[in-house]
Amino acid sequence: MTKDECKKLVLDIIADIAPDEDLSNVKPDVRLRDQLQLDSMDFLDIVMELRKRHGIEVPEADYMQLASLDSSAEYLTPRFNALADKR
């Protein structure tokens, strides 16, 4: 998986949990909270959907890694790839 593909997966999740938001111009290097109406429960939703859809566990200590699309891709891509290797 590439980082761009990873960003797409994260955006797919955000599209479902924040259905009123326009995601066409999300800046990858800006904190998601600063450009979208997302609260702490929404971030828990992202964590839950990563678990449900992709089997990825994000421990609470790492939640800050999901702050932006770039940081999410940085953190998640190796985990997606490790999971793929295992399978």
Added chain:
Amino acid sequence: MASDFRFIRMKPARIVITGVGLAAPNGNSLAEFRKNLLTGVAGIERIDVRYMGSQLAGVCHFDPLRYQKKKEVRVGTRAGSVSIYCAREALADSRVAFDSLPKDRIGIYIGCTEHGNVETENEIYNISKFSYETKYWSHYHNPRTVANNPAGETSLNLGVTGPAYTIGAACAAGNLGLVHATQMLRLGEVDFAICGGVSESIHTFGIFAGFKSQNALATHAEPARASRPFDRARNGIVISEGGCLYTLERLEDAQARGAKIYAEIAGYHVNSDASDYVLPNPQRQAECIRAALRRAGLSPAEIHLINTHATATPLGDIQECEAIRSVFGEGCPETWINNTKSFIGHAMGAAGALELAGNLPSFEDLTVHPTINVDDLDPACALPGLVLNQPRRVSRIDTILNNSFGMLGINSTLIVRRFLP
């Protein structure tokens, strides 16, 4: 409006209904609901219920996105959406200048039969897809299932900072919402109330399965004919969702702003059977009706319309008729009797509030909507004044008595009267 307790006085403040918002299986507004009640249009259909397959139910078809964002609908509950829709519609109908009302002086009092079953069942179903591992259980479970959820979601949507809570009163809950709001307005606790009842019950299989196990779930080949109180062949309840919320105000406040007044709260009573978990008690029901009449200062003959609670269970209908017969006897020639559940099924916590709304326009059109689906009247339910199958134009409707009874033996009777200054 006042922010103190000067409204506590020997003579209780007069409380009036100034707005109605509703979601019924056969109408998303009072006008549509009433039209269908007068033209015999029921709102029962077949739905797929988890684990149980096709079942009869009353389903509402309002658009939740009219007043909520998609995310609010996703995060919240169906009862929350019903409540928000009804509250917003009631406020619009009342024509109150909502933005200028002090939000901490508004109370939201919503009756519920139950709350949380839908959301709990959904989560159990959800984790069943993940080998019942609880780490897949939603973090929204608690805010969705707290008993105050429908009122809390409404307060969030409206920005109301006054008291907002639900009243758990089984199927008497719709009336209880109005009763409680009346009390809070009279106590001076709030200056404006949004009140009534809601139900999301059709989204839990448990209520269907429970009534089925109790042999109290209606069956019929034609959905629109399934809910048939007083008919000899009635065979149980049709479960419905829905809601009806009113705006209530003290008369002087309503008059000061030139509000349209639908009706005045004339009297009410709430009591308990203390006799059985599910079986009604006609003696206590009669006591409830009599106490409401006393509070209203009315004799039985002065009641012009009785909306019955009857749910189409074989025993329950007879017992309510017994209670009504014992209070009204044969000497009330101007008392007409009907049943709204024959159109919409049993909307549980919304039932009392919705059924009252369906009859409120009688003050204007002097017409009593019928009880439909009665092909063969059960002689044990043959009350004088029963309006069957066709609406009846009458000479006088100045008072409406609304019965709502519930499990664990809670009884409520609410009486409203035509407003006369």
